[in-house]
Amino acid sequence: MTNLHRIGVVDSHTGGEPTRVVVSGGPDLGHGDMAERLAVFRDRFDTFRSAVVNEPRGNDAMVGAMLCAPVDPSCAAGVIFFNNVGYLGMCGHGTIGLLVTLAHLGRIGVGTHRIETPVGVVAATLNAPNDVTVRNVPSYRFAKSVAVDVEGFGTVTGDVAWGGNWFFLVNDHRHDLTLAHLDPLMDFTWKIRRALNRRGITGAGGQEIDHVELFGPPSSLAADGKNFVLCPGKAYDRSPCGTGTSAKIACLIADGKLAEGEIWRQESIIGTVFEGVGRVVDGRVIAEIRGTAYVNAEASLLVQDDDPLAMGIRG
Numbered sequence: 001m002t003n004l005h006r007i008g009v010v011d012s013h014t015g016g017e018p019t020r021v022v023v024s025g026g027p028d029l030g031h032g033d034m035a036e037r038l039a040v041f042r043d044r045f046d047t048f049r050s051a052v053v054n055e056p057r058g059n060d061a062m063v064g065a066m067l068c069a070p071v072d073p074s075c076a077a078g079v080i081f082f083n084n085v086g087y088l089g090m091c092g093h094g095t096i097g098l099l100v101t102l103a104h105l106g107r108i109g110v111g112t113h114r115i116e117t118p119v120g121v122v123a124a125t126l127n128a129p130n131d132v133t134v135r136n137v138p139s140y141r142f143a144k145s146v147a148v149d150v151e152g153f154g155t156v157t158g159d160v161a162w163g164g165n166w167f168f169l170v171n172d173h174r175h176d177l178t179l180a181h182l183d184p185l186m187d188f189t190w191k192i193r194r195a196l197n198r199r200g201i202t203g204a205g206g207q208e209i210d211h212v213e214l215f216g217p218p219s220s221l222a223a224d225g226k227n228f229v230l231c232p233g234k235a236y237d238r239s240p241c242g243t244g245t246s247a248k249i250a251c252l253i254a255d256g257k258l259a260e261g262e263i264w265r266q267e268s269i270i271g272t273v274f275e276g277v278g279r280v281v282d283g284r285v286i287a288e289i290r291g292t293a294y295v296n297a298e299a300s301l302l303v304q305d306d307d308p309l310a311m312g313i314r315g
Contacts, residue, residue: 003305007052010104011297012097015239015272019097019293021065022052023105025301029080033071035118038080038087041066047311049082054312057301060084060235063094070116076108078116085233089119090164092242092274092289096132099124100293119164130292134242138284139163139250142203150195153188163247163287166203167211168196177216177228177269182236185269189214189230213244223267239291240266240274246287249278253285 008024027045029037041049053062068078079098081088088094095115102108103126112125123135143160146168150156158170170192175185189212196202196209203209210232218226229237229244237244245266252258260279267273278285303310 005303007301007303009052009297009299009301010101010295011299012101012293012295013238014093014096014293015268015274015291016270017093017237017239018062019065019094019101020052020058020062021067021098021101023067026066029066029068031071034068034078034080034116037068037078038118041080041082042087049087050312050314051303051310052301052312053082054084054314056309056313058084058312060233061238063088063091065091065094065098067098068116072114072116072121074114075116075121076113077102080118083231083233084235087118088165088232090117090122090137090243092134092136092164092246093237093239093291093293095122095124095134096242096289096291097293099126099132100130101295103129104295127290130294131290132293133288133290136242136246136287136289137164138281139246139278139287140284141251141254144254146201148192148195148199148201150188150191152191156192156195158192159251160201160203160209161247161251162203163245163250164243165211166207166209167213167244167247168192168209169213169215169247169251171215173214175214175216177214177226179269185214185228186230186234186236189228190234193230211241211244213241213248215248218265218267219271220267220273223265223273225264226267226269228269236269238268238270239272240268242274242289242291245274245276245289246278246285249276249287250285253278253280
């Protein structure tokens with residue numbers, strides 16, 4: 001007889017980028033903090049990650065969010081974010097999607113809520129049913145104007161910055177940030193990431209730079225700039241990227257191009273917009289990112305033990 005396991009999920013999108021929150025049927029990750037539970041998840045249950053977000057149930061753009069009981073009783077929830085190839089310390093769009101999902105489930109109301117992540121506690125405010133502001137973990141620029149030789153493109157210069165994930169931010173690239181030029185953008189950013197790895201260019205403590213972010217002029221008068229973000233699993237971010245916008249704001253403030261408290265409107269490759277502001281606290285930038293998310297599915301994922309692709313198609 002075939003064994004059948006059900007995984008309860010709620011899907012949403014934040015500015016076009018999907019989030020799949022696991023609300024039931026997940027593995028027992030113990031009672032440690034979110035960083036410790038992430039290690040258990042990665043070391044013992046990585047096939048579950050693949051089953052939730054990879055094909056045939058998911059896709060390369062899907063970000064998963066494992067809903068966990070928080071350690072800190074002042075927190076509304078704990079969460080571990082994951083994608084098609086691994087795990088994320090923090091995810092801005094995912095946190096926005098998580099709050100809208102918790103509200104949809106009747107677990108929170110309008111107001112500010114603390115959320116435990118593997119890189120620390122973030123505060124997120126549900127302004128309205130689909131409108132969320134995330135107060136991110138401290139962001140900062142680690143290295144300015146880092147030059148790297150990129151195959152087929154020559155020398156590319158960018159900043160290395162932390163916004164909850166590690167980014168290489170490039171302003172001068174001569175690429176058109178439109179979906180019509182998606183293939184060249186993917187090729188260029190992937191080659192940058194490979195060049196960074198080859199050269200041993202990292203974030204603090206040797207941590208891998210797994211996001212590459214390009215910037216250009218906005219398409220909309222409602223935005224101050226436009227970006228294209230290559231995510232770790234070789235997918236592009238449909239949203240303006242919450243952690244990427246935080247890293248950008250940290251660099252702008254460091255360069256004196258954005259005042260503390262001044263709004264920066266970041267447009268995505270598909271035209272959606274996040275609003276962000278930053279303030280310097282103890283030498284780091286605390287960015288607040290505001291965006292909208294919408295629940296678009298409630299489902300039970302079915303895992304059958306005789307299905308040869310039950311745990312997803314893994315690259």
